[in-house]
Amino acid sequence: xxxxxxxxxxxxxxxxxxxxxxxxxxxxxxxxxxxxxxxxxxxxxxxxxxxxxxxxxxxxxxxxxxxxxxxxxxxxxxxxxxxxxxxxxxxxxxxxxxxxxxxxxxxxxxxxxxxxxxxxxxxxxxxxxxxxxxxxxxxxxxxxxxxxxxxxxxxxxxxxxxxxxxxxxxxxxxxxxxxxxxxxxxxxxxxxxxxxxxxxxxxxxxxxxxxxxxxxxxxxxx
Numbered sequence: 777x778x779x780x781x782x783x784x785x786x787x788x789x790x791x792x793x794x795x796x797x798x799x800x801x802x803x804x805x806x807x808x809x810x811x812x813x814x815x816x817x818x819x820x821x822x823x824x825x826x827x828x829x830x831x832x833x834x835x836x837x838x839x840x841x842x843x844x845x846x847x848x849x850x851x852x853x854x855x856x857x858x859x860x861x862x863x864x865x866x867x868x869x870x871x872x873x874x875x876x877x878x879x880x881x882x883x884x885x886x887x888x889x890x891x892x893x894x895x896x897x898x899x900x901x902x903x904x905x906x907x908x909x910x911x912x913x914x915x916x917x918x919x920x921x922x923x924x925x926x927x928x929x930x931x932x933x934x935x936x937x938x939x940x941x942x943x944x945x946x947x948x949x950x951x952x953x954x955x956x957x958x959x960x961x962x963x964x965x966x967x968x969x970x971x972x973x974x975x976x977x978x979x980x981x982x983x984x985x986x987x988x989x990x991x992x993x994x995x996x997x998x
Contacts, residue, residue, distance in 0.1 A: 778804030778815065784822065795822045799830070806836050806849065808858065809875045813838045813847050832856065840874045911940075918943045919951055939966075946970070 780799045788794035801818035818834035834849040843866065848859040860871045870880045877884065908920045919941030941951030951966040964982035971977055979989035 778806075778818075780820070793828070794825070795828050796825075797822055801834065806834065806847065808847050809872070811838055811875050813845075818849075829853065840878060843874060845871055845874065917941065918949065941966075 779802045781802050782797070782799040784795050784797035784799060786793060786795055799820040799822075801815055801820075804815045804818075806813050806815060813836035815834060815836045818832070818836075820830040820832055822828065822830050824831075829852050831852060832849060836847045836849070838845050838847075842864070844863045846861045846863070848861075849856055850859070851857045860868060862871050862874075866874070866880065870882075873879060873881045873884065908922055911917065911920045917940050919939060921937070921939040923935075923937040923939075925935040925937075935955065935957055937953065937955040939951055939953040941949050943949045947970045949968040949970075951968065953964040953966065955962045955964070962982050962984055964980055966978055966980040968976050968978045974993055976992040977989065978992065979987070981987040
C-alpha cells in the first residue's frame with residue numbers, strides 16, 4: 777500500500793490519453809519474500825511521451841535482528857529491478873537467507889553441525905522448499921520438486937531439476953521432469969502405478985532416447 781502525492785498533467789486525446797509529471801510517495805509499504813518493507817522515499821515519474829509508463833524509484837527498509845535490510849525498486853513496470861543491501865553489510869545469499877529464515881547461511885551451517893553443504897546449496901534448498909509449497913497451492917499439482925546440485929569439478933556445470941506431477945487416480949500418477957545436465961536440457965515423462973500401499977512400479981522416457989522402469993518400495997516416517 778502506498779500513499780501518493782501527485783503533481784500530474786493529463787493531456788493527449790480521448791483515445792490516447794497521456795500523463796506527465798511526478799507522484800511522490802508520502803508513506804507506504806511494499807512486500808518482498810512475504811516480508812513487509814517500510815518505504816522511506818520514492819517517486820513515480822511520468823516522462824514517457826508515447827504512453828503511460830512511470831519510471832519507478834522506491835527505497836524501502838526492514839529490520840531483521842541487528843540488520844537493517846534495504847530494498848530498492850527501480851525501472852518501469854515491465855522491467856523492474858530489485859536491489860538488496862544491508863547494514864551491517866552481508867552478501868546477497870545472507871540477505872536472502874535472513875529474509876526467508878531469519879538466519880544467515882553461516883548460522884544454518886552451524887545448526888547442521890558443520891555439514892559440508894555450501895551456503896549456495898543450503899540457500900537453494902530453502903528457496904526450493906518455499907517455492908514448492910507455493911506452486912502446489914497455486915496450481916493444485918500433487919507433485920512439485922525443485923532440486924539444485926552444485927558442480928563437483930571445474931569442467932562440470934551446476935544441475936537444476938524440476939519435476940511436476942498430478943495424481944490421475946489413487947493408483948496412477950503422471951510426472952513431467954526437466955533437468956539441466958552438462959549444459960543440456962533433458963525432459964522426461966514418468967508414469968507411476970501403485971501396486972500396493974508401499975510398492976510402486978514406474979516407467980520413464982526422456983528426450984535423450986532413454987527409457988526404462990523399475991520397482992520402488994517406499995516407507996514414510998512422521
